[in-house]
Amino acid sequence: xxxxxxxxxxxxxxxxxxxxxxxxxxxxxxxxxxxxxxxxxxxxxxxxxxxxxxxxxxxxxxxxxxxxxxxxxxxxxxxxxxxxxxxxxxxxxxxxxxxxxxxxxxxxxxxxxxxxxxxxxxxxxxxxxxxxxxxxxxxxxxxxxxxxxxxxxxxxxxxxxxxxxxxxxxxxxxxxxxxxxxxxxxxxxxxxxxxxxxxxxxxxxxxxxxxxxxxxxxxxxxxxxxxxxxxxxxxxxxxxxxxxxxxxxxxxxxxxxxxxxxxxxxxxxxxxxxxxxxxxxxxxxxxxxxxxxxxxxxxxxxxxxxxxxxxxxxxxxxxxxxxxxxxxxxxxxxxxxxxxxxxxxxxxxxxxxxxxxxxxxxxxxxxxxxxxxxxxxxxxxxxxxxxxxxxxxxxxxxxxxxxxxxxxxxxxxxxxxxxxxxxxxxxxxxxxxxxxxx
Numbered sequence: 053x054x055x056x057x058x059x060x061x062x063x064x065x066x067x068x069x070x071x072x073x074x075x076x077x078x079x080x081x082x083x084x085x086x087x088x089x090x091x092x093x094x095x096x097x098x099x100x101x102x103x104x105x106x107x108x109x110x111x112x113x114x115x116x117x118x119x120x121x122x123x124x125x126x127x128x129x130x131x132x133x134x135x136x137x138x139x140x141x142x143x144x145x146x147x148x149x150x151x152x153x154x155x156x157x158x159x160x161x162x163x164x165x166x167x168x169x170x171x172x173x174x175x176x177x178x179x180x181x182x183x184x185x186x187x188x189x190x191x192x193x194x195x196x197x198x199x200x201x202x203x204x205x206x207x208x209x210x211x212x213x214x215x216x217x218x219x220x221x222x223x224x225x226x227x228x229x230x231x232x233x234x235x236x237x238x239x240x241x242x243x244x245x246x247x248x249x250x251x252x253x254x255x256x257x258x259x260x261x262x263x264x265x266x267x268x269x270x271x272x273x274x275x276x277x278x279x280x281x282x283x284x285x286x287x288x289x290x291x292x293x294x295x296x297x298x299x300x301x302x303x304x305x306x307x308x309x310x311x312x313x314x315x316x317x318x319x320x321x322x323x324x325x326x327x328x329x330x331x332x333x334x335x336x337x338x339x340x341x342x343x344x345x346x347x348x349x350x351x352x353x354x355x356x357x358x359x360x361x362x363x364x365x366x367x368x369x370x371x372x373x374x375x376x377x378x379x380x381x382x383x384x385x386x387x388x389x390x391x392x393x394x395x396x397x398x399x400x401x402x403x404x405x406x407x408x409x410x411x412x413x414x415x416x417x418x419x420x421x422x423x424x425x426x427x428x429x430x431x432x433x434x435x436x437x438x439x440x441x442x443x444x445x446x447x448x449x450x451x452x453x454x455x456x457x458x459x460x461x462x463x464x465x466x467x468x469x470x471x472x473x474x475x476x477x478x479x480x481x482x483x484x485x486x487x488x489x490x
Contacts, residue, residue: 415452
């Protein structure tokens with residue numbers, strides 16, 4: 053099954069369908085309902101077919117002490133960006149009887165176009181088509197000859213890449229920042245530094261920081277590590293950038309997963325235009341099929357890319373939740389003769405460890421020659437084998453603990469050790485137990 057295919061689960065209710073007008077309204081509302089979680093933090097321009105140009109201005113005009121000399125200045129400049137929505141359509145043929153027979157295993161004389169199941173399938177198709185718009189908002193790349201939703205328009209990530217290539221987004225222009233690799237341990241400081249490098253005018257606004265979901269999760273974990281005694285959020289969804297006085301909200305959306313860029317901007321500056329006004333369902337020449345047809349206009353763009361309202365960064369991210377696995381979970385040596393030794397192996401394997409592991413053993417008769425394991429060795433595919441030795445000096449049951457720990461990575465593993473020391477058989481000098489000679 054292609055990765056781009058949308059899977060839709062159809063729920064078939066017992067009640068009859070609503071009126072035809074309501075049914076049509078639900079179909080046409082589906083695209084907006086689907087993208088609403090994203091565009092509710094943007095500016096949505098409804099009913100836009102074609103282009104709408106936004107003009108923005110910059111001015112250094114100043115009051116000056118009064119005099120009878122005019123001496124006008126000319127510091128005001130204007131720029132513009134155009135939000136364009138592009139005409140798109142979807143045509144999908146399906147056999148409603150195939151789904152009907154799957155459910156009920158009996159024929160039905162009602163025309164295919166009027167079957168209740170046809171309405172359900174059309175709702176599901178509208179939902180599947182609408183979900184692909186979420187990807188287009190971010191990763192769309194306009195191709196008039198294309199055949200997928202991603203070909204309708206340029207998405208925000210594509211726009212940023214093109215504007216960087218054109219030199220409109222750059223370090224020199226003050227709207228581009230190089231964050232480098234983000235990890236759980238540096239993300240709080242790096243994002244806070246990025247915010248603090250912005251101009252006072254930018255920092256006076258409420259802005260959204262658009263990042264993939266895994267970066268938000270990384271930020272939450274990083275905050276918990278950096279400030280372990282502080283409560284991070286009053287509610288789960290309240291995600292504010294530390295040090296921004298509550299002005300920066302971390303936002304994510306479906307479709308951002310593989311974005312090359314992250315960016316900060318006020319809500320007004322991200323615009324999505326859409327018009328979903330045409331839906332038809334009809335029977336076609338093939339008597340077994342019904343045709344779903346829907347049209348839309350859709351597009352996205354920024355209002356301005358000036359540093360006063362926009363800043364972006366290119367990042368790589370490593371979701372570095374330190375983990376350690378070990379095998380076995382406990383080590384039992386069984387019976388071991390006093391003053392003899394027996395060895396067992398404990399295998400450990402790390403993931404995203406950043407610091408050296410300390411290895412210690414407690415318990416009479418137990419030992420391990422390895423006292424430290426580097427993060428690099430533990431993270432390696434082969435892992436590390438630790439050799440634990442039991443060497444009792446007297447008879448009796450013994451218990452101990454093998455501890456593997458890293459305070460920096462929050463690793464503490466305690467593996468129980470058990471063994472039983474037994475006395476060596478007595479050497480009777482060749483005499484039998486009854487005192488006779490052999």
